[in-house]
Amino acid sequence: MASQNVSLLMPISALGIYLHAFFVSVTLGFPIMISALLYAWWRTRDEDYYRAARIATGVLAVNFALGAITGTLVEFGLVQAWPGSIYAVATVAFVPLASELIAFVGEIVFLVAFIVTLRWVKPWVSIALMAGYFAFAAFSGVLITMVNSWLNVPWGTGSLASVLNPYLPEYGPAAFDTRVLIAVKLALVDSLLTSGTASQILQSPETARAVGISLNDPFIALNSPYGLASAVHNLTAAVIIGMAMAAVAFAYKHLRTGDPKYVKLLRSFLPILLILLILQPIVFGDIMGKAVAAFMPTKFAMMEGAYITKQNPLVSFLAYGDPSIPISGFDEFRKKCEMLGDTTVGAVAAQVLPNYTPSPSSNIKLKDLCMQGLTDAENRLAVINAAYYVKIGAGVVALAAVVGLASAVFNVGLLTRVVLTLSNRLGKRQLVFLLALLVVVGSVLPAALGWYVREAGRKPWTVYGLLTPTELVTPVPASPLIMAAFTAVFVTMALGGVYGMYLVASKPLLFVKLLRRGAGEEE
């Protein structure tokens, strides 16, 4: 039953995360764009900037509501669909999730304060309020990314993952009690083997007492080098997408109306977008890639299409800082699995757990588990490899497009002359829109594919090298009909929300007259 539930619930969880990520991008990207518009308004007193900031604030408000709701779904869905994760929430995710409450509340307070005071306080105060909102939104993003990163690289579990899967590295200090973790893993596997589902063991107070203190350093998730790399990389990607969406919206209005004010508005924040799109691959992406290569060997092999160990001096230089180091492939991982010999689960458990009694999992060979994990991972290799390189290609397109866009709307010498030559053929309005469109496509595609690589690349595990989805999924027989209805409601509301954002951004307020009449101000 666990496998059926995983098949049913995994796509719904993924959909929820993707929708949340979409809204989070606007949540993080728009504040910078709005601040830039307000700054320009402050310096020039040009009302066009203010009006654009006001409309963008409306879009941000709708988007924030949608981001909050999809975030709630993801968080609640995490514990409801994957109740095994409650163990992680109660241990390693305790500090990040509890701290995230502050971030969430801070976001709301600053956003509401910004909205209700806009125009009634000095622009710099509004910018400061928006900066406060952005700071808390970013803090929230960092904390949630840290939790997700722990699932990718279970920092603080020491050598446990490498004992089960010898091709994996150690994950930091042993902040978790290894014996307790092994006991939890055994209980989950045994429950899965005997009753078909596993996560229900967490419902027993006796189990909780038997497990006892599992983690000695509740802050461990915040110390993960993989987590820090992920946080910077993900947040920058989100900001880029949000700003790119704004850029294409202004470019579209310019295309439709020919009004040069939209180019003026675009100019106010385009330099920031340009800088971020340059930094993302060169600095943050590089740090992220190195972290994946260091801590997630199967994911890195999947990204690089390494069915077998291979040489690629450029990738090796980027990943390891040494072009001569080969990229480990699945052949090498299998050899390391072979090193486990005929060691059984029971033999390892008996060495570690003083009161261990044989259980249904006792006779399972560690080597078989290790090999099975590799086979499951390798089955995804072709898709992950393709997704990764499409992502890289799309990122290059975005970088080229944003350079072109900046050259089209600013005077940057030779580049501008080249772009103007192109615009003579295509038309400048069309060219600006096309470049902005390429920026947004080249931002969204890498983010979507990058997230897919990140999440699917850690499979077949939910907690890399340690726990599988079947061990964490709900024991409730999930009805496809009910879950389809739930998904339909969710998708409908998300689409409705996006339509609302479009309305806010594009339609004039028709009810003003009616309201004035209602108030007795007009006949």
Place this chain on the structure above:
Amino acid sequence: MNGSELFSFNLLGIAVLIHIAFVNITMGTGFISAMARFLAWRRSDPGLEIMSRRVFKILIVHELFSGVWGTVITVVLAAFFPTLLAIAVDVMFFPLLIALSAIIIRIPTIALFWYTWGKVEPRIHSVIGFVMALSGFAVPMGFRYIFAEITYPHGVSLALQNLKDAARLEVFTNPLYPPLILHTWAGALSIGGFITASFFTIKGNLSPKFLWIGLWHGVIFLAVQPFIGLWYLTSLGTYARVIYNNVLGTVHATFNLLPMFGLKIAAFAGLAVFSALVWRRVKRGEGSAPRYALVLGPLAMLIVLVGELINDAGRYPFLVLLGDTGLPPSVFSNLYIQIPYPLVLAILSGLVVFLFGFMLTVYYALNKRFLVDLPEV
């Protein structure tokens, strides 16, 4: 209860109380706003549309903050009572799915209701309004099953006998649930009405006509509360003796809440008296709004908060009740880590600071500028 158990018990209780305070405002004002918007369309009365928008602004500034406290409850449960949460998400899977679906509908429809105003046909806008309002009531429809089950484990008792499949459906027939949910809904509608009435008494928002509409909403739902409340109390007497004894302060009480219950009754009586006085002054929206109408909303809020406090603290020293006895919080506590209390206290302090910051912003929004500044101009 030892110190840490008491801390977690109180933490959960405080989060629930703050959440309840905000959601009652949003549920009640959401309904009144939707109704006013509908009547504005049907009667071609733009005045009612003005009222709808103004009442809706009360909802807007409170909604996300109420949602935050819902998230706080989830995190507190997962962090401090992981075993209880693990049981809840299994046995109460379907009620929680109802609540989750309702939240999913609720928040986007709030945004849509606001931002499509005047941009879609009134008929469609009214439908959006009612979907928004009713989805608000569907949220506690799901979550109140948890409260019913921890007070009288009707389905959970089956789950403990390994009859999980039956238990997941049996939770829907918990006998405590019907009076509890009706008490909740009527309370929210009543609060919405009285908050609206108080709001239109404030200088700058003064409107006897709108005050009257809020007042009669509040009074109607206040009038049914004694009957539902009595039903709930007698149900507690049958199914949850611990709370019953504590509320009435009997010799078996483990935590005498009779003074609090007395306060609730006194506040109820006070609200009834003030309502009658205001009713006479602004009947049918004519006449002038007396200043003392300001107390209607706070009094209604006091009743709900004291009622919820009695309902939740009444289970002390237990977290889950089992007839005349119960299971203490320690049964469900987080035994997996040493809770970092300094951090928890720091987070709590931060939340309190933001709570005050938020209230200040709300005051500013509702009384100073927000009402006249948002898109009407």
